[in-house]
Amino acid sequence: MERWAGRVAIVTGASSGIGAAIARTLALSAMKVVGVARREERVKELAAELRKEGAKGEIFPVQGDVTNESDIKRVMQWTKEKLGGADVLVNNAGVAPSCVLHRFRTENIRKIYETNVIALALFTRDFVQDLRARGVDDGHIFHINRFTKNSKWHNNVKLNFNVSSTAGQSIIHNRGIYPYSGSKHAVTVMTEGLRRELVELESKIRITSISPGLVRTEILEVTGLTPDIAKQTYDTLPCLETKDIADALVYALGTPPHVQIHEITIHPTGED
Numbered sequence: 001m002e003r004w005a006g007r008v009a010i011v012t013g014a015s016s017g018i019g020a021a022i023a024r025t026l027a028l029s030a031m032k033v034v035g036v037a038r039r040e041e042r043v044k045e046l047a048a049e050l051r052k053e054g055a056k057g058e059i060f061p062v063q064g065d066v067t068n069e070s071d072i073k074r075v076m077q078w079t080k081e082k083l084g085g086a087d088v089l090v091n092n093a094g095v096a097p098s099c100v101l102h103r104f105r106t107e108n109i110r111k112i113y114e115t116n117v118i119a120l121a122l123f124t125r126d127f128v129q130d131l132r133a134r135g136v137d138d139g140h141i142f143h144i145n146r147f148t149k150n151s152k153w154h155n156n157v158k159l160n161f162n163v164s165s166t167a168g169q170s171i172i173h174n175r176g177i178y179p180y181s182g183s184k185h186a187v188t189v190m191t192e193g194l195r196r197e198l199v200e201l202e203s204k205i206r207i208t209s210i211s212p213g214l215v216r217t218e219i220l221e222v223t224g225l226t227p228d229i230a231k232q233t234y235d236t237l238p239c240l241e242t243k244d245i246a247d248a249l250v251y252a253l254g255t256p257p258h259v260q261i262h263e264i265t266i267h268p269t270g271e272d
């Protein structure tokens, strides 16, 4: 990771879960991290913690809603003016509100695609534009994807939504989750398409998708589960910790420039 010391990473969704762990790990690796989230206070707390711990790098909180294009432009501009521009982009911000077929709210499905897909594409476009304008060609883009095979996680969520018949599990195993799964399939295809476009541009910018199974974060609560049920889910199923994902990202980032790691899938041991 030495060659990244002092360089700049933008991490979206740095206020909790996987994004916070990635921001922390990169700051501990001496990077300057622009932590983007709507809840800026949470990123400020994280930045203060890191300073107390004597991290060699630093977290710079920038409030922003990734579904607003003007916020994306403002984050890019801020990064350029204050830190000289970003070298690494971590498209991590994501949401998974429940969308049960016959009664989901329009705003839920819009939010999923605006956050998980469109924001990622806009951030990546502006990031690549900026890198190329600056003549920097060893940048790295990360997508935090999702391993979307049907899993006990989905079954568990469904059971906790009080679907009483276990016989129905195989029919509705993805109940309310399919738009989120669709958005993450889009990320998979976009990652490969972007990689090929970068190759066509003869760019050395690398792109890596990291696809975890279940990770202990706040996402289940944001999805609509009560804190008790979310905790029960995490306590009863095999799950990863956020640091496991940050460690995988550091591994891919730290490889020599000629190595392009396309995809990392990480399961908690025992996940089906």
Ligand code: NDP
Pocket: 012, 013, 014, 015, 016, 017, 018, 019, 036, 037, 038, 039, 040, 064, 065, 066, 067, 092, 093, 094, 095, 096, 115, 144, 145, 146, 147, 211, 212, 213, 214, 215, 216, 217, 218, 219, 220, 222
């Ligand atoms: P959390 O709910 O803990 O974190 C989500 C982060 O995204 C928060 O920091 C939130 O910040 C940010 N975010 C959401 N919407 C916006 C927005 N409009 N603008 C800016 N930031 C936003 O979830 P996770 O850490 O679990 O999720 C992170 C990523 O990992 C997501 O893409 C998710 O799909 C993926 N993932 C999660 C897995 C899991 O099991 N937890 C498994 C596989 C992938 P704020 O609310 O402050 O804006």
